[in-house]
Amino acid sequence: MNTDSIWKEESGKCPVFAALEKDIETEVLIIGGGITGLTLATLLNDAGIHSVLAEASHIGNGTTGMSSCHLTTQIDTQYSKVYSDFGEEITAMVARSRAEGIDFIEQLIKNKSINCDFKRVAGYQYADKPEQIADLEAEYRYAGYIDLPVELTDNTDLPIPVIKALKFDNQAVFNAQAFINGLAENLVNSKCQIFENTRVTDIREDRGIFTVTANGTTVRALKVVMATHIPLFFNVLQTLAFPYISYVIAATIEGNTPENLYWDMDEPYHYIRSTEFNGKKYLIVGGADHKVGHEEETSERFKELESYARKKFNVKSVDFKWSAEFYESADGLPFIGESPFSKNLFVATGFAGDGLVYGPLAALIINDLIQGKTNKNYDAYDSTRITIAASMADFFKENIDNVRSFVADKFGNVSEETPDNLEPGQGKILNLNGEKVAVAKDANGEVHAVSPVCTHLKCNVHYNNAEQTWDCPCHGSRFSIDGSVVYGPAVDPLEKKEIVAISENKK
Ligand SMILES: Cc1cc2nc3c(=O)[nH]c(=O)nc-3n(C[C@H](O)[C@H](O)[C@H](O)COP(=O)(O)OP(=O)(O)OC[C@H]3O[C@@H](n4cnc5c(N)ncnc54)[C@H](O)[C@@H]3O)c2cc1C
Ligand code: FES
Incomplete structure (x- = not known):
């Protein structure tokens, strides 16, 4: 199955940057070439600060190039929840900063002359089941408390029945991969040196100087930003x-594709929008979220989205299917700023499905912190905050879940099949000569065998049949079937296992 996003073709239009091959010194090292890293590199460059950006693969390799490219003031964590956990001031700060974030992106696109199909549209959060009305009305009420401009309506231009909807004006769509390509292009021959195929594998700090290892070389920096999601x-x-x-699909349909953004109130929710690609209009439908490593038959999620789309639209063909990871924070707001217990090491995480706005907001905040300035939105996202009441339920649920899957995977979850029985595209944890081995067969029938023990903190990986990767349920590291790292937090590959062991087992 081809799981490249509709925007991936754009990545071929990005300037290509060489890998780091010799030791280098810089003021700021940015790790990661997604929307967070590239926006920060741009801000630092505009402020005359020297930086190095190290990207493990290519610009847009992470979730930015696999997103659905809408920019909203509404957030995945509903405002009613943020309000009850954080109060009026922080909730208003979140809403206001997100509107400012969208304006900032629009301005940056103009200033840097980036062609990325940015367009202002309206957004509708809609209830199509009677039991959802009360929650929608609560969201309307809370939006009023924080002066977020919304309208409660039962009249939308959506070609599917809704009972009621909240209309948010001044939302936007763009092509996030084209946006970061444009930022990268503007950084050629600047104070920011970008290196692709440069994976950071170690960071040490001694008396205020960071020594970072990447590609067997070292980067010495005064400040380091982990813009790695x-x-x-x-x-x-x-x-x-x-x-x-x-998960996301892009389909051609009979009739007009909808003009605006729409998202329902199911759990997990679905969203609908449109885009144009190579002269064709596409309907985009996304959702069907689940925790990483908790489903093996992930390709079923695409079927679920297709059937959702077909119920509502006259679908002609589904031409693109893709999926990517995101991180939910325990209290519903991102963590942006200095890493807890570390000085001059910065982080930006927990963006949920809203990171195309939170990423640039993180860049604005970290840019200010690096320059010793205060940022008016920092309090909402402070990475060192402790929010026991708001975090406790998810903290325990998710971390106990990790422990449970750690124990279950160490003592069970092993298939008695042999590599011969695997179909191309299939992967299983097999018992080979008394040892657990993660075995997968690629499309050409070649068998790949690696250790199932994640190199981050030793949880066992699970197979993802849509992406044909090994995914770690604990913190989301993803490995290809040959063991190489696709996404962190892991930085080292899964240990390769001898194919001999497999032949021995077959005898
Ligand atoms: C399917 C999907 C759809 C989404 N749609 C939207 C949307 O419409 N609107 C919205 O606001 N948000 C959306 N999001 C969320 C949003 O896309 C992300 O929050 C955002 O792209 C994160 O950007 P980032 O730059 O922080 O991380 P990423 O884009 O993931 O970039 C991190 C980079 O770090 C690099 N890296 C990792 N480890 C290393 C290392 N050791 N050394 C060097 N480099 C490294 C990676 O290769 C990667 O390129 C969506 C998320 C998903 C999963
Ligand atoms: S143990 Fe695998 S990602 Fe942390």
Whole structure:
């Protein structure tokens, strides 16, 4: 199954940057070339600060290039929940900062002359089941408390029946991959040196100087920013930000594609929007989220989205299917700022499905912190906050779940099949000569065998049949079937296992 996003073709239009091959010194090292890293690199460059951006693969390799590219003031964690957990001031700060974030992106696109199909649209959160009305009305009420401009309506232009909807004006759509390509292009020959295929594998700090290892070279920096979606190595925030997968399809339909953004109130919710690609209009439908490593038959989620789309639209063909990971924070708001217990090491995580706005907001905040300035939105996202009441339920649920799956995987979850029985595209944890081995067969029938023990903190990986990857349920690390790292927080590959052991087992 091809699981490249509709925006992936754009990544071929990004300038190509060489890998780091010799030791280098810089003021700020940014790790990660997604929307957070590229926006921060742009801000630092505009402020005359020298930086190095190290990207493990290519610009847009992470979730930014696999998102659904809408920019909203509404958030996945409903405002009614944020209000009851954090109070009026912080909730208003979140709403106001998100509107400012969208304005900032729009302005940056103009200032840097980036062609990325940015367009202002309206957004509708809708109830299509009577039992959802009360929650929708509560959201309307809370939006009023924080002066977020919304309208309660039962009249939308959506070609599917809704009972009631909240209309948010001044939302936007764009092409996030084209946006970061444009930022990267503007950084060629600037004070920011970008290196692709440069995976950071170690960070040490001694008397205020960071020595970072990447590609066998070292980067010495005064400040380091982990713009890697989730902090690398062990970080306490990994116990407060939990990995989920979300799915998207793009389909051609009979009739007009909807103009605006729409999202329902199911749990997990679905969203609908449109885009144009190579002269064709596409309907985009997303959702069907679940926790990483908790489903093997992930391709079923695409079927679920297709059937959702077909119930509501006259679908002609589904031309793109893709999925990616995101991180839910324990209290519903992102963590942005200095890493807890570390000075001059910065993090930005827990964006949920709202990171195309939170990423640039994180860049604005971290840019200010690096320059010793205060940021008026910092209090809402302070990475060192302790919110026991708001975090406790999810903290215990998610971390107990990790312990449970750690124990279950160490003592069970092993298939008695042999590699020969695997179909191309299938992967299983097999018992080979008394040892657990993660075995997968690629499309050409070649068998790949690796250790199932995640190199981050030793949970066991699970197979993801849509992406044909090994995914770790604990903190979301993803590995290809040959063991190489696709996403962190892990930085080292899964240990390869001898194919001889497999042949021995077959005898
Ligand atoms: C399916 C889906 C749809 C979404 N749609 C939307 C949307 O419409 N609107 C919205 O606001 N949000 C959306 N989100 C969320 C949003 O896309 C993300 O929050 C955002 O893209 C995160 O950006 P980032 O730059 O922080 O991380 P990423 O884009 O993941 O970038 C991190 C980068 O770090 C690199 N990296 C990792 N480890 C290392 C290492 N050791 N060394 C060097 N580099 C490393 C990776 O290769 C990657 O390129 C969506 C999420 C999903 C899953
Ligand atoms: S990602 Fe942390 S143990 Fe695997």
